[in-house]
Amino acid sequence: MRLDVIGSGSEGNAYVLHNEREALLLEAGMPFKKTLKVLGGNVGKVVGCLVTHEHGDHAGHINEVLSYTIPVYASEGTIEGARKYIKTDFQPKALQGSDGDFARLLIGNFTVIPFATKHDSAQPVGFYIWHEETGGVLFATDTFYLPYTFAGLNNILIECNYDEGILQDNVERGEVLPALRERVRRSHLSYTTCLDALKANDLRGVNNIVLIHISATNGDPLGFREGIRAATGKRVHVAKENLSIHFNKTPF
Ligand SMILES: [Zn+2]
Numbered sequence: 001m002r003l004d005v006i007g008s009g010s011e012g013n014a015y016v017l018h019n020e021r022e023a024l025l026l027e028a029g030m031p032f033k034k035t036l037k038v039l040g041g042n043v044g045k046v047v048g049c050l051v052t053h054e055h056g057d058h059a060g061h062i063n064e065v066l067s068y069t070i071p072v073y074a075s076e077g078t079i080e081g082a083r084k085y086i087k088t089d090f091q092p093k094a095l096q097g098s099d100g101d102f103a104r105l106l107i108g109n110f111t112v113i114p115f116a117t118k119h120d121s122a123q124p125v126g127f128y129i130w131h132e133e134t135g136g137v138l139f140a141t142d143t144f145y146l147p148y149t150f151a152g153l154n155n156i157l158i159e160c161n162y163d164e165g166i167l168q169d170n171v172e173r174g175e176v177l178p179a180l181r182e183r184v185r186r187s188h189l190s191y192t193t194c195l196d197a198l199k200a201n202d203l204r205g206v207n208n209i210v211l212i213h214i215s216a217t218n219g220d221p222l223g224f225r226e227g228i229r230a231a232t233g234k235r236v237h238v239a240k241e242n243l244s245i246h247f248n249k250t251p252f
């Protein structure tokens, strides 16, 4: 299995998890033609698309995905919030089961377990994904805190949005307004909170940690990568357009 990054950050998010036979899309925040290119035009192998929340950088291109009749999965709140983007008769599917709770899904050969995250949107979620080739994958973005730990992790995509010190300097220099600082703190994962969340988990089986949604103004991609690598001893990547890596249960 490979992970391809189409885009990561406030300009637009989209990731592809795929092998020769099947593909799972994460987020719909980038023009779909870029995803098509990564798929080599093979839309037929796409089993679904998971969307974490309705903000434009995650759901702004949801209509293009739906227009290919790709099943899109999101929470009821996200689907409501993304209404303005949806022009197709083919509608997204709600993550909630008949009891209103998030249900475990089988999408192709991917088992997907949604969990609630903490962000300034209607009903944001993250996903724990399991596939025979990837093992356990954590996908957590746009959350100021990660209130869970996960068993059997092999690969991780986690937000590492800002550094508290850089954010504070930007406020003092007048480049970030104090109100925006408060919004960032209540909606995105800081470097320190990201590291704490990683350390709370058993990382022994983890092959890759991919840092996603790094802020262009309040982040430090290379510093974050070095810091997380030193603290975890793991292979750490910074997500950016065109990053393409092996994403397997085994280290190769
Ligand atoms: Zn975002």
Ligand SMILES: [Zn+2]
Pocket: 053, 055, 119, 121, 142
């Ligand atoms: Zn957001």
